[in-house]
Structure formats: structure tokens, C-alpha cells
Amino acid sequence: AHVGVGVNWTQATRSANWAARRGHAALVYKNKLWVLGGYDGAGELNDVWYSTDGITWTQATSSANWTVRNSFGALTFSNKMWIAGGSIGGGQNKNDVWYSTNGITWTEATSSANWAPRSAFAQSVYDGKMWVFGGSTSSEVNDVWSSSDGVTWTQATSSANWAARQGHVSASFNGKLWVFGGNTTATKNDVWYSTNGITWTEATSSAGWSIRYQHAGATYADALWMLGGFENGATEKGDVWYSNP
Secondary structure, three states: OOOOOOOOOOOHHHHHHHHOOOOHHHHHHHOOEEEEEEEOOEEEEEEEEOOOOOOOEEEEEEOOOOEEEOOOEEEEOOOOOEEEEEEEEEOOEEEEEEEEEEOOOOOEEEOOOOOEEEEEEEEEEEEEEEEEEEOOOOOOOEEEEEOOOEEEEEEEEEEEEEOOEEEEEEEOOEEEEEEEEEOOOEEEEEEEEEEOOOEEEEOOOOOOOOEOOOOOOOOHHHHEEEEEEOOOOEEEEEEEEEEOO
């Protein structure tokens, strides 16, 4: 079922309309691909773009209501696009939460979520809620939070079984929440899962892929995917791995 998937990649465009960037977010919403914010080498951004083919991109707004930022959370939930937290530069992190139904107009759900301001955390949707996992506050943390409305956040645990980390990935797959990779005192390639966000079980302390952070994850074609990242804080990677039941 997976022959060729994730193996062969085709370039849709060499240079999209939006400025080259990192630490941005991508979403799928209303049958479009969306790209939001990030850092372009000179400063943080708060522009929003969308495309139906990955080739032609349209700017929804050059400046969203939310402050410019990178390494923030973003997901699609309850028929809305959401962004949360992140770094606004100068070592300052946010814990605000915003949503939009068109990418142009954004509404602030809360200016200050229950979780501490942070960047490079992981987010996913599971069990009818949005979840936040760990990240970097003034140091790495391993707390877990959930919300059904973006306003009120409930702490599942202040200290998950997995080590505090940033630049990790979370996903909802096979009826479980997953957290994998990331960086703390050491770079990781461990994989953990939970059915409630409270109790976590280690699937493996050392996955087949090398230790890394700032990688990406996705669920697709009945598999959990791991894509690229920063290997051991030294090398950018372009490898793609998947795991299926």
C-alpha cells in the first residue's frame, strides 16, 4: 500500500509567491493548503497564504491580527484554522490563541492560555480537543494541555513520562496520541503514545530514523510519517519514514 508514497517527490514550484522562510506553519483547510507566519532571515512574519495546487499562491493577508511569530502551534479544528503561542523574537514567547474561518480575519480566543508562553511545542487534535505538548518556555518542558474551545485549557499532566523537550512532533494516529523526537539536554529519536494525555507508554527509545528535532510529522495512508529535521543539531535532513500497524 505504501510503494512510492513518501519515496518519490515532485517539485510543485521552485519559488512560491511567499517569501522564503522557516519556523512557519502549514495547514489544510477548506480544500486549500495554507502557509502562515514564520521567520524570513530578517524578522518574524504574520502573513497568510493559500493555494489549491501548491504552485499558485494567493495572499489572504499580509498582516494578520496576531503578532508576528515563528515556531508556533497551528491546526485545523472545529471548522476553523487555529494558531497558538510561538516566538515573537528577542527571546519572547506568547501563549495567545487565535482562530479564523477565512485566513483574513482572526479572532482572539484568549490572550493568555493556562499554559506558560512557549515556542517549538507540538500540537494535535484528538478526542474532540486541541492539545499542546511541551516546548520551550525559558527551558524545555513536558506538560500536556487540552481544550475544546481554545479559551479554557486543562492540564492533563505537568510532567509526562517523556523527557522535557522542544522541536518535537505530535500526531493523532490509530486511536492514540503520539509524541516523537525533539531536543533537550540530548537530541531524541524516541516514540511515545497515550490514550488520555496523562499516562504515556514508550513504543521505542530509538526509532529507525536518526536522532533529530524540528522535524515534521503527519498521518497519511494509514501510516504515521516522520519527515526531515535537524539531525543532532548539526545536519538538515531530507529523509522520510513511515510506521503502520
